[in-house]
Amino acid sequence: MRMKIDEIVITKAIVEDFMNVFLDYTEVDVAIAGAGPSGMVAAYYLAKEGVKVAVFERKLSVGGGMWGGGMMFPRIVIQDEAKQILDDFEINYWEYKDGYLLANSIEVVGKMASKAIKAGAEIFNLMSVEDVVIRESSINGVVINWSSVELAKLHVDPLCVRSKVIIDGTGHDAEICRNIERKIPGLIKVLGEKPMWADVGELSILENTKEIYPGLIAVGMAANTVAGGPRMGPIFGGMMLSGEKAAKIALAKL
């Protein structure tokens, strides 16, 4: 016998489940701003260790700058050093030449999201981190709002999520760090991203992935923007290794 479908049951199922999860995630171990490659890799390695992780992503889709590969050719390059991460995420790749690996950017996004969620990370899409919660000598939460509120420039107050560690994975703009620099001059310094230099960019991103201020870690391109490192284009090994390093730093702090 065919089941009779009731729209109100569907509505209640979605609202009730989401509200329960959202309430539960008002207090987390780690809050990550941005579900680009670095944010999702960090989320996966943290969740895998049993850490309670919330990822807030402004856009409808996760994946940040990966979808379009290089100039809308949906392929990304990953250097050999990050092979282990591709294997951890069960991402297919093949060698182009001498340690330059290639992967389908659409597959990479799908696998990263799937693995991070399966490991236990909770991704809240369509939510932007617009500020942080600050105390005397540390940052201990994020201030969030619906991206639609931000886009429509509606005057609606945000809500807060308490977090032991905050990871800025907002990419080139390093939005969280820049916001703190603007609001509390002198607390942290954002030097700004430098022009393209893939080799140096990929090397420096690991060094630059660190705790910027007690409770705040910069990851991925945001780490280079804070430290004044160059951009590197569609090579993503550095983003992945940075995510893994940010997870290790956060783990050590928890």
Ligand code: 48F
């Ligand atoms: O830009 P994005 O992919 O950052 P990433 O992880 O990777 C950088 C590469 O994609 C590429 C590169 C490769 O060599 O340089 O650019 O450092 O992902 C950042 C994500 O953060 C979201 C944004 O929509 C994107 O999906 N985002 C940005 N600001 C906010 C945010 C915010 N305030 N709140 C929530 N999400």
